[in-house]
Amino acid sequence: MNLSEYQGVWVFIEQNEGEIEGVSLELLGAGRTLADKLEVPLAGVLLGDGVRSLANQVVYYGADEVYIIDHPVLKDYRTESYMKGVIELAEKYKPEIFLYGATPNGKDLASAVATDLSTGLTADTTMLDIDLENRLFEASRPAFGGNIMATILCKKHRPQMATVRPKVMKALEVDHTRIGKIIEETISLKEEDMRTKVIQIVKDVSKKANLADAHVIICGGKGMGDLQNFQLLYSLADSIGASVGGTRDVVEAGWLPHHLQIGQTGETVTPKIYFAVGLSGAIQHTVGMKNSEIIIAINKDPNAPIFDVATYGIVGDAMEILPKLIEQFNELKNHTGGELSYV
Amino acid sequence: MHIVVCVKQVPDTKIIKINPKTNTLDRRSAPAILNPYDAHAVQEAVRLKKLVGGTVSVVSMGPPQATAIIKKSVEIGADEGYLISDRAFAGADTLATSYALSKALERIAKIKPIDMVICGKHAIDGDTGQVGPGIARRLDIPPVTNVIEVTEVIEKDKKVVIKRKLTSGYEIIQAQLPCLLTVEKEINEVEYSPLPNMIRAAKYESIIWTVADLENVDKVQLGLKGSPTIVGKMFSPPKPEGGIRLEGTANEQVNKLMDLLMEKKELFTLQTTK
Ligand SMILES: Cc1cc2nc3c(=O)[nH]c(=O)nc-3n(C[C@H](O)[C@H](O)[C@H](O)COP(=O)(O)OP(=O)(O)OC[C@H]3O[C@@H](n4cnc5c(N)ncnc54)[C@H](O)[C@@H]3O)c2cc1C
Ligand SMILES: Nc1ncnc2c1ncn2[C@@H]1O[C@H](COP(=O)(O)O)[C@@H](O)[C@H]1O
Numbered sequence: 001m002n003l004s005e006y007q008g009v010w011v012f013i014e015q016n017e018g019e020i021e022g023v024s025l026e027l028l029g030a031g032r033t034l035a036d037k038l039e040v041p042l043a044g045v046l047l048g049d050g051v052r053s054l055a056n057q058v059v060y061y062g063a064d065e066v067y068i069i070d071h072p073v074l075k076d077y078r079t080e081s082y083m084k085g086v087i088e089l090a091e092k093y094k095p096e097i098f099l100y101g102a103t104p105n106g107k108d109l110a111s112a113v114a115t116d117l118s119t120g121l122t123a124d125t126t127m128l129d130i131d132l133e134n135r136l137f138e139a140s141r142p143a144f145g146g147n148i149m150a151t152i153l154c155k156k157h158r159p160q161m162a163t164v165r166p167k168v169m170k171a172l173e174v175d176h177t178r179i180g181k182i183i184e185e186t187i188s189l190k191e192e193d194m195r196t197k198v199i200q201i202v203k204d205v206s207k208k209a210n211l212a213d214a215h216v217i218i219c220g221g222k223g224m225g226d227l228q229n230f231q232l233l234y235s236l237a238d239s240i241g242a243s244v245g246g247t248r249d250v251v252e253a254g255w256l257p258h259h260l261q262i263g264q265t266g267e268t269v270t271p272k273i274y275f276a277v278g279l280s281g282a283i284q285h286t287v288g289m290k291n292s293e294i295i296i297a298i299n300k301d302p303n304a305p306i307f308d309v310a311t312y313g314i315v316g317d318a319m320e321i322l323p324k325l326i327e328q329f330n331e332l333k334n335h336t337g338g339e340l341s342y343v
Numbered sequence: 344m345h346i347v348v349c350v351k352q353v354p355d356t357k358i359i360k361i362n363p364k365t366n367t368l369d370r371r372s373a374p375a376i377l378n379p380y381d382a383h384a385v386q387e388a389v390r391l392k393k394l395v396g397g398t399v400s401v402v403s404m405g406p407p408q409a410t411a412i413i414k415k416s417v418e419i420g421a422d423e424g425y426l427i428s429d430r431a432f433a434g435a436d437t438l439a440t441s442y443a444l445s446k447a448l449e450r451i452a453k454i455k456p457i458d459m460v461i462c463g464k465h466a467i468d469g470d471t472g473q474v475g476p477g478i479a480r481r482l483d484i485p486p487v488t489n490v491i492e493v494t495e496v497i498e499k500d501k502k503v504v505i506k507r508k509l510t511s512g513y514e515i516i517q518a519q520l521p522c523l524l525t526v527e528k529e530i531n532e533v534e535y536s537p538l539p540n541m542i543r544a545a546k547y548e549s550i551i552w553t554v555a556d557l558e559n560v561d562k563v564q565l566g567l568k569g570s571p572t573i574v575g576k577m578f579s580p581p582k583p584e585g586g587i588r589l590e591g592t593a594n595e596q597v598n599k600l601m602d603l604l605m606e607k608k609e610l611f612t613l614q615t616t617k
Contacts, residue, residue, distance in 0.1 A: 016510075021510070076514075079476065079479075079485065079486050079487075079488075080485055083480075103510050104488060104489045104507070104508060104509055104510060105509070105510075107472055107473070107488070108476055108486065108488045108489075110473075111437075111472070111473040111475075111476035111477055111486075111488075112476045112477075112479070112480050112486065114437075114438065114473070114477070115438065115441060115476070115477040115480040115481060116480055118438065118571070119438075119571055120436065120438065120570075120571035120572035121437065121438075121471075121473055121572070122572060123437075123469075123470065123471035123472065123473055124470065124471070138575065140578075142580075143577060148577050148578070148579060148580075149577065149578050149579070149580050150574050150575075150576075150577050151574070151575040151576045151577075151578070152572050152573070152574060152575065153572065153573055153574075153575040154571050154572050154573075155571075155573065156571065157571040195484075195485040195518065195519040195522070196485045196487065196516055196517065196518045196519070196522075197516065197517045197518075198514055198515070198516055199504070199514075199515040199516065199517055200514065200515045201509070201512065201513075201514045201515075202512045202513050202514065202515070203511060203512040204511055204512035204513070258528065258529070264470070265470070273604075283580060286580075294604075294607065295586070296600065307586075307588070310586045311586040311587070312586055312587050312589060312600055312603060313586060313587070313588045313589060314589050314596045314597075314600065315588070315589075315596075316593050316596060317593075320593050321593055321596070321597060324593060324594065324597040325597055325600070325601075328597060328598075328601050332601075
């Protein structure tokens with residue numbers, strides 16, 4: 001493999017029913033930085049049915065080029081049809097780096113593409129960088145157990161691929177003056193050749209509305225002691241209209257259902273205010289919440305790692321602090337005769 | 344139907360202790376278990392077998408002690424268990440792992456053709472979820488990842504109807520057999536093993552293969568040699584510019600926090616209720 005033949009940074013643009021996923025825009029932001037360091041173009045790869053109109057948006061968010069494959073068989077995401085398109089593009093244009101959102105579809109696609117291209121793929125990364133001296137992509141992710149990150153390299157194969165956690169990277173400000181090159185490719189796909197069919201897509205927004213879109217989150221950890229004490233968090237949540245989430249240990253203890261787990265193997269959240277109560281702040285947890293605007297940590301151990309990411313830290317017993325906080329918020333409400341909410 | 348489940352032995356990350364000084368794992372503290380997602384995968388295979396009949400096999404790649412999780416799978420209800428174990432497999436990343444496992448599956452298919460492969464959504468140690476789709480590609484069968492329900496098996500048409508989890512919501516997919524599924528935890532509850540299974544498991548001898556027992560193996564694609572990715576460095580995550588530690592008694596700290604939050608008024612609005 002002649003590594004120098006491979007140039008440029010690519011981002012797979014995931015769209016669902018004509019709407020680009022947030023993570024793809026975030027990756028254009030992250031990809032822009034990588035491409036600038038390498039002094040190569042940044043390209044978005046857009047597949048679907050009737051998606052040409054989305055190409056401009058990809059450019060406005062930072063891409064120099066957009067590769068498009070528009071085909072009726074690509075209407076819904078399917079591994080077999082999408083991978084065929086992506087692989088043909090990658091083999092023809094040879095990118096050196098290729099990023100995908102770590103969503104169900106992004107991970108599925110990236111795994112299949114990596115296998116066929118016989119290249120390396122790093123899962124669920126949270127930090128991306130370039131080693132300019134060796135012109136190598138450094139994809140880092142929290143490593144198994146403990147507060148440690150591992151940088152994964154792919155030295156001898158191209159493209160260097162990674163899936164990236166949603167809500168970790170930042171999208172650029174949309175710039176409507178940006179101009180990019182649109183490259184449309186054709187592909188031969190026949191519905192009869194497809195071995196899977198999407199029969200129906202059922203949207204469920206109820207769960208999401210709870211955590212991923214919440215403006216204020218109260219997250220409890222194992223330090224709450226027991227299920228009964230954990231209820232204190234709901235009282236605080238009630239007084240400020242917040243949603244309640246938990247660490248994996250809390251979910252394992254059965255105090256909360258899995259879909260309310262925050263962290264690497266749960267939801268990634270970016271609320272305006274995040275209360276971290278009685279949780280230690282293991283990296284698998286903090287990767288899922290550290291981009292919150294204000295993080296308030298309450299922990300009785302002054303050395304708990306959560307204080308390293310907290311905006312405001314309170315060292316103390318949650319059972320003592322929480323009732324006081326609830327009282328204060330309730331007083332504030334009564335005082336102003338209003339309902340507390342957040343913009 | 345012949346269903347083969349890929350099962351991996353992993354350290355129990357719930358119990359594993361981390362040495363806070365060196366940031367390394369105390370491996371002795373962690374018992375090796377059947378990857379929890381794979382337990383659900385075996386359970387699902389056993390459920391489908393009860394529904395439509397057939398055989399459930401499991402296959403694992405790992406050190407000789409991994410026969411323990413094959414026994415565990417037999418407890419859940421698997422009929423047969425294969426372990427591929429060889430120094431040549433050591434140090435494999437997901438690409439090399441899916442290659443080795445696909446070679447084992449090809450060998451198993453010679454004994455009895457395979458209709459479905461089931462993997463866990465991910466292994467709790469590596470946490471990638473890449474091996475399943477990788478195997479599907481190598482066997483050239485369609486992968487369906489993040490499965491939360493196998494709704495229907497239509498044996499005469501060789502088709503299955505599946506619910507697959509999406510970022511928000513789910514989709515209903517029809518897939519041709521043979522196919523490969525990766526399953527989420529919510530697909531089922533892993534049941535307590537009935538006594539006859541326990542007895543069978545206690546006596547069960549796994550079938551162990553080395554590389555020499557597999558056919559058409561390109562050794563360059565195995566283990567460390569066949570792994571395009573390597574761990575470059577390990578580091579502590581950069582500490583964000585530390586925030587403010589509130590001082591004083593509990594009351595003082597709470598008051599201070601309220602003051603700080605009120606300074607950030609733009610985050611809150613007070614709506615007057617009628
Ligand atoms: C592959 C992998 C994936 C993982 N994914 C996730 C994930 O998605 N999400 C996640 O959260 N974790 C995840 N984990 C687990 C993670 O490593 C930690 O084990 C977990 O987050 C710890 O949960 P905790 O903070 O609730 O409990 P602990 O670590 O036990 O912390 C409890 C804290 O509460 C404090 N405390 C105790 N009593 C009080 C009190 N009265 N008042 C105030 N503070 C008190 C203690 O000082 C301590 O800091 C994962 C681990 C692995 C290996
Ligand atoms: N060494 C292995 N032996 C058997 N199955 C494996 C092995 N590694 C991974 N798998 C399967 O692939 C799934 C995903 O693993 P991973 O891609 O490592 O997260 C697991 O849940 C297993 O079903």
